[in-house]
Amino acid sequence: MAATRQLQPGADRYFGPGRDRARVARKLFESVVALPLVCPHTHVDANMFSVSNYSFGTPAALFIVPDHYVYRMLYSQGVPMQELGVPERTEGTESGRRDDRRIWQTFAEQFHLFRGTPTGQWIGYALREVFGVEEKLNGHSAQQIYDHISAALMRPEFQPRALYEKFNIEVLCTTDAATDSLEHHAAIAASDWGQAVRPTFRPDSVVNLETPGWREHVARLSAATGIDIVGYESLILALEDRRTFFRQLGATATDHACATAFTAELSMADAEAIVRRALKNELETDDATRFTGHMLIEMARMSREDGLVMQLHVGALRDHNSLVFDRFGRDKGADIPIAGEYTRNLRPLLNKHGNDPRLTLVLFTLDESTHGRELAPLAGHYPALKLGAPWWFFDSAGGVYRYLDCVVGIAGLYNTAGFNDDARTFCSIPARHDMWRRVTANWLAGLVLTDQAEWDEAVEMMRDMAYGLAKATYRL
């Protein structure tokens, strides 16, 4: 069916349905296909760009083991985590005992589970476009494709820096703990690569008092800054010091993750008392919630002053599955969204800092119903606010259409932050940008064909969505 329509497989992916729409979408997509990729928010490891002879490991280590998008699907269909290489907490990460060929085989046999999912489409893209795999992945082809990828990964053109160039990346931001030494970023900056890889300041583990091992994280922060953190005031000083350090190594943004968007300011005395209780491991009920709500406002204050763009990712209940958490630890595909509230929760922060255009606050939600009801109306008013791209469970073609259909009419395109790929595996980056660009091209083609946008306007919007908005929002 598809074969009769085109010569190159995938050349018209996401375009249409309908020939008119596909034709216009293709033309718009072609107008940005050569633009470099701006990646202001990823979970890629900077290490891969600072060492020489980096190894991605096996195909299973590249595609499956580190990606909870992938193994959560297999787990949901009854495949035990252990068979997917997810290390157990108790026995340590003894990868030597892992049979990566077998993991790959299991994955390949179940690859049909990913039909119609973005994960399936990204992996399909990476196999085809990055590794030149021509066969379909399934139980029969699994080992042959494994060999093919393994061989490719040995070649110099599959070293991270070579791929970075091949992918046409302009800038890539990692996500780093406030206490991180940023040694890899420093090494990269000292090489001829300059600021191609920038850190992002993520202080959750020292700001969220309920983080396991919070006092150890704070001790590390004291060590990193030379500031003896004995209470609220010294904690603030240490955070400010650390932000300066991140900025010196090229950071332009911070990142904060919260279950809710609750914000409310504490008195200095209350803030001081809470931190001192936390340091003595004597937290009272609500201390952590109240402190997080206060610190978001304080972080907005710092961003207003030092210019770091503030990202806020809201809405996941972490580690929903106790059994999985106890055996395998955090971030194992068992984070589940909850209903969101922003209008009342963000009011204290926005009333204090939201009118200042020096602040840029980028909001991400896991509750799509808040896009039209709260986030777009807020972003269409407050100078400081921008809407982040559809995030996590909503990073599909359908999620992008729902987001654009809803958000642009209310807040306008120019109150969105453009695209960020939120990539967990480096090789998925081009696939994610390809999907975003194609889907937005197809969405714009709808506007053009229904006379809601003129051609020259659509071309400008296309460029802004593919490139300009992310670059401008994140000050890159």
Added chain:
Amino acid sequence: MAATRQLQPGADRYFGPGRDRARVARKLFESVVALPLVCPHTHVDANMFSVSNYSFGTPAALFIVPDHYVYRMLYSQGVPMQELGVPERTEGTESGRRDDRRIWQTFAEQFHLFRGTPTGQWIGYALREVFGVEEKLNGHSAQQIYDHISAALMRPEFQPRALYEKFNIEVLCTTDAATDSLEHHAAIAASDWGQAVRPTFRPDSVVNLETPGWREHVARLSAATGIDIVGYESLILALEDRRTFFRQLGATATDHACATAFTAELSMADAEAIVRRALKNELETDDATRFTGHMLIEMARMSREDGLVMQLHVGALRDHNSLVFDRFGRDKGADIPIAGEYTRNLRPLLNKHGNDPRLTLVLFTLDESTHGRELAPLAGHYPALKLGAPWWFFDSAGGVYRYLDCVVGIAGLYNTAGFNDDARTFCSIPARHDMWRRVTANWLAGLVLTDQAEWDEAVEMMRDMAYGLAKATYRL
């Protein structure tokens, strides 16, 4: 307009818009058109298959009086319930006083109200495809069509078993109270029909302590099992006994309806105390809520052990309209959805039983915003969880598109339970499957035409959605 596009009326129903899409959708639909219908969840009366010479009654008794989808629409436009044959509580069901021709006339005159609704489309299908009515239903044609249907219903080919064969049904599950004698199912099983009609175990009336007449229901359960229910422990034994009885008569599933998805385990002592209070009619505040929340977990435990698939229908505030309830009783079209919460509410149940693939829990919601936010993320992780098809107010073409667009990208197709028709009237079954198959064909055509699925993948997905997923999920 439509007439210029095709020869047979309705042959391209739900396909498109656009010729390319209609062509691909038709081809996909044709690939499953001969597959039998799997009906794992209906509200059809088993009686009709066990007696000989069953009578559906008049056309009004067939289409209007038992279907709250139909008379709620007419009531909303000012037609009194009495004029639609809905029996009043106080005067009993004296159908002799009912003027069915007049009810039919009223309905026919108002049939335009159903434009664009699934109810209107199902009735249109049944008239055309099941009864061969060629005219449009309206005030002029009403009596002639009434005569036509009445005459058809007298013929042997309109006996339920003949229609069952004509509709190409493979298996049909009814929904039955825990205390039901299942005499009709036994009679069918004893005939040459084997397990063509299976019961489903629905214990709401003995599990929900606030059910009117709960103590009478429990007394009936004691009588049916020979177990003297004096407290929690004996109630559990009786329920387990009854599940075994249902399984012996072919049941493969249970069904549970709740206003919310609240689950939380009670201590044995608390459970015992609550049941004893209920038996003495001395319920305390929250007893019923706490007990329902506990029993859902207990029912999941039983399903894990005996293999009955557990269905959970959540989200209706029952009998919203007091005036209608007082005069006409329950289930009269006045049940209204409320906002849902699943992430926190289901956590106790899922933490206890959700990791066991022996359990299959099928979830249905009346709050569409939870599909993407909570249900699909949960189903994409827990091995026990599957998502039910769009239910009740969302069983329209639009509802199906919104469901698929949202759910498949997050949880994958294979964490859905396929289709169930939830039919209230037997003759609506083929119409409902026809709509589902056509709409899913058209949705898949969108994937094919945008190169998101290859043709052979789409054909497999089509078969799974039309037939395979329901059969596998419900272990039929």
Added chain:
Amino acid sequence: MAATRQLQPGADRYFGPGRDRARVARKLFESVVALPLVCPHTHVDANMFSVSNYSFGTPAALFIVPDHYVYRMLYSQGVPMQELGVPERTEGTESGRRDDRRIWQTFAEQFHLFRGTPTGQWIGYALREVFGVEEKLNGHSAQQIYDHISAALMRPEFQPRALYEKFNIEVLCTTDAATDSLEHHAAIAASDWGQAVRPTFRPDSVVNLETPGWREHVARLSAATGIDIVGYESLILALEDRRTFFRQLGATATDHACATAFTAELSMADAEAIVRRALKNELETDDATRFTGHMLIEMARMSREDGLVMQLHVGALRDHNSLVFDRFGRDKGADIPIAGEYTRNLRPLLNKHGNDPRLTLVLFTLDESTHGRELAPLAGHYPALKLGAPWWFFDSAGGVYRYLDCVVGIAGLYNTAGFNDDARTFCSIPARHDMWRRVTANWLAGLVLTDQAEWDEAVEMMRDMAYGLAKATYRL
């Protein structure tokens, strides 16, 4: 691109995508293009129709200064309110200091912000179709277009009554405080214009006890009615008196705005006590909430008796931005929606009055997720209930599609109230109706092309959506 498809710019706006769909949509649209506009809910000033030689002022005064849809977008991108002519509270409205040419220039330079928004499309329509502007609005063309509009506004054919005729308006309802003298309506009624412009009774400022200056508003109500308001009973008498006065001047509807849909009846004693406390400025916590919840039921009672259609606009948290409120006052684009709940909140009102078809209650929501979950199920049952058109943040093409796709399948078309434009500026009225008619035509074309509606049915539905439903619902 678009230019190759048609001759007149905008002739196929909103039709498609796809030629088949555009063709059917155009034909449906053409079938209603000559029908007059029914405008049952606007925020237009009646004054403009009662005086001779009315002046709309400058283009900035016409399009920007009074329209918070417009200046909120510019404010969100960092343009100060002062540069947009929004008067500050403290210095009074000294428009003499305003540089309207400069405001227009700023707006024109930022007009790209409105791409893909209904505001941008309405303004584009008004410039092109009402004022005959052929150039695109931008920084270069700004002053020339300013001159062009200014010159047009001097001509007699741009007097409000001439535009009313040109726009082919059949009836237009304004929104007026309960205490309004309605002198302009009386003057219009006394002229040869009869009831072309009707008032709407909006008692929020005397019913919501938290309205700033509530006691002054009540004093004005006493003065207007000659009833000395000393408590609840006299307040009710005054409101009933005022409703009679509004009806005498042609009103057919009331309008009520609330943050939530909470309703609950108070005892006479409680209601009396609350009003007396309010008159002494001694409100207790919850008094205002409880009283609003009671008065909605009381207003439904009055509507049931006097036949005024009751409109309920629910869901905005007003004046979210304290800084903007303190400097510029209310209604400055900083109202933000909150999550809605209707099923439980409206139950007391609907149980008391919802079964009476003499009452018409039209509901509007700012939480789209309640359309399918609560509002359409309620409207598909209660005879008194109708669903209002997508409102405020949802008045875009996308908002209309989401509304129709969701609502019609559940409640049917005939439980909707058709369209109202909610116009803030008189010249946007034809643009808003044009969008609604085109988008609904395109939606109906989808039904026709997928064989879900026959052509003659679609033509009737088109007429009802464009004209008949609004006229019938509002008893015009």
